[in-house]
Amino acid sequence: MHTSALHGSLEDEALSSMNFLNEIAQRFPDAVSFAPGRPFEGFWDTSLVHDYLRRFERYLREDKGFDEDQVRRTLLQYGRTKGIVHELVARHLEVDEGIVVDPEAVVVTVGCQEAMFLVLRALRSDERDVVLTVSPRYVGLTGAARLVDMPVLEVEGGPRGVDLESLTAVVRDARARGLRPRACYLVTDFSNPSGVSLDLETRHALLELAEREDLLLLEDNPYGYFSADGVRLPTLKALDERRRVIYLGSFAKTGLPGARIGYVVADQSVADAGGGIGPLADQLSKIKSMVTVNTSPIAQAVIGGKLLTHGCDLYGANEREIAVYRGNLERLLAGLERHFPPGGGTGVRWNVPRGGFFLVVTVPFEADEKLLETSARDYGVLWTPMCYFSSDPEAARQIRLSYSLVTGNQIDLGLERFAALVTQRLG
Secondary structure (H helix, E strand, O other): HHHHOHHHHHHHHHHHHHHHHHHHHOOOOOEOOOOOOOOOOOOOOOHHHHHHHHHHHHHHHOOOOOHHHHHHHHHHOOOOOOOHHHHHHHHHHHHHHOOOOHHHEEEEEHHHHHHHHHHHHEEEEEEEEEEEEEEEEEEEHHHHHOOOOOOOEEOOOOOOOHHHHHHHHHHHHHHHOOOOOEEEEEEEEOOOOOOOOOOHHHHHHHHHHHHHHHOOEEOOOOOOOOOOOOOOOOOOOOOOOOOOOOEEEEEOOOOOHHEEEEEOOOOOEEEEOOOHHHHHHHHHHHHHHHHHOOHHHHHHHHHHHHHHHOOOOHHHHHHHHHHHHHHHHHHHHHHHHOOOOOOOOOOOOOOOOOOOOEEEEEOOOOOOOHHHHHHHHHHHHOOHHHHHHHOOHHHHHHEEOOOOOHHHHHHHHHHHHOOOOOOHHHO
16 A cells, blocks of 8 residues: 555645654754744643642532532543533633633634644535635644645735735635635734734734635634733734634643643534524534544543633733743843844844744755754754745745743753854855
C-alpha cells in the first residue's frame, strides 16, 4: 500500500513539517528549544487534579442536586454529547470575556482541534465551499480543513492582524469563480505564529465586513489572557451583535493541557428539515456523536472543578503564568537587541508582540528544515521555520521563537547559540 492510495492529507506538507520538527526535538533533547507553543509547567501540581475532581463532585451534589448514583453516572458513564460543564463554560465566558451566551450554544470538545474539525465539517457541504485564513496561518486549522477536503484561501495579515482590503478581495474573487467562502479563521490576540493582535478599530471593522459580505468569523482565542502590557481588548464574540462569530476556545493554556478540553460557542440559528430551529451547536453535536461520542467526563470534571475553585475567573487564576510570559518576552527582546543591535549590520530584525507566546525573527538567509537540523545538531538550539505557516516568499527567511516553555537562563543560552549560528551563516 502507498500513501497515494490513502487520503490526500497524509502527504500534506503541514503534517510532514510537524512530524519533522518533533523528530528533530527527539534526536537532540539537549538543545534549547524555542519551538513548542506549550504553556509553562512550573506551577503544576498533580494533587490539584484530585482537589478539582472533589470540587466538581460537590457542585453536582449541592448545586445540581444529584444523588450518589447520579454523581457516579455523570463522571464515569458515557455522557452528554455537548458536554457536562457547558453551564460553567458559559459562566466563565461572561466573567472573563463579557460574552453572554446560552449554555445550550456550547459544545465541549476534545481540545480546540476537534472544535475546528466539527465546524469545518458542518460548513463544508460540497466542493464549492472554502474557508479563509489569515497568513501566516495556524497549521491546526489548515490541517483540519484538509481532513474535510475544504480548500483554504489565504488572506494577508499585516501589522493590524488582518488586511481588510485583502479579505474583501479574496471573498469577492472566490465568489466570482463560483466558490462559496463560508468563514474566515483568525486568532485575534497574539496569534500563532506571528504574535500579532487586532486593534479595536480593526475588530469593529471586521465585524462590519462580515455582515456586509455575509461571512462567518471563526475566532480562536487561546492566548488572549497573556497580555504583556496588561491591556485586554474585547473579543470579536463579545462585540458580536449579529451572530457572525463562532467562538473557538480551549483550556489548554489557561487550565491543564493534559485534560484536552476545548469548546465551541455556536449560537447561530439553524432550521432543520423538520422545521425546528435551534443553535448551530445542536448540529455540531450530531457530528461529534459520530467522531468522539462525548468528551471525557472525568477530564471535564477536572476543568469544571478548576473553574469552580476560582469563581470561573481563569484570568485571575493565571496571574503567575501571565507574569512568567511577560518576563520571558522582556528577556527575549532584550537578548535579541543585545546580540543583534540596530545598525549592527547583521540584517536580523524581529516584531514586538504585546503578549502571547510567540515572536517572529527575520534573518538574511533561508531558514529551512536543513538549517534547522544544523542549528539543532551543531549549535544546540531549536526554532520553527515560518515557511510552515505561509506561502509568502518572505516567510522563507523567517523563524518563529516561542518563549512560553523556556526559563530565563534557557532564553539567554538559546540566544547565544542562535547568535553563533547567525554569525556562521553570515561568514
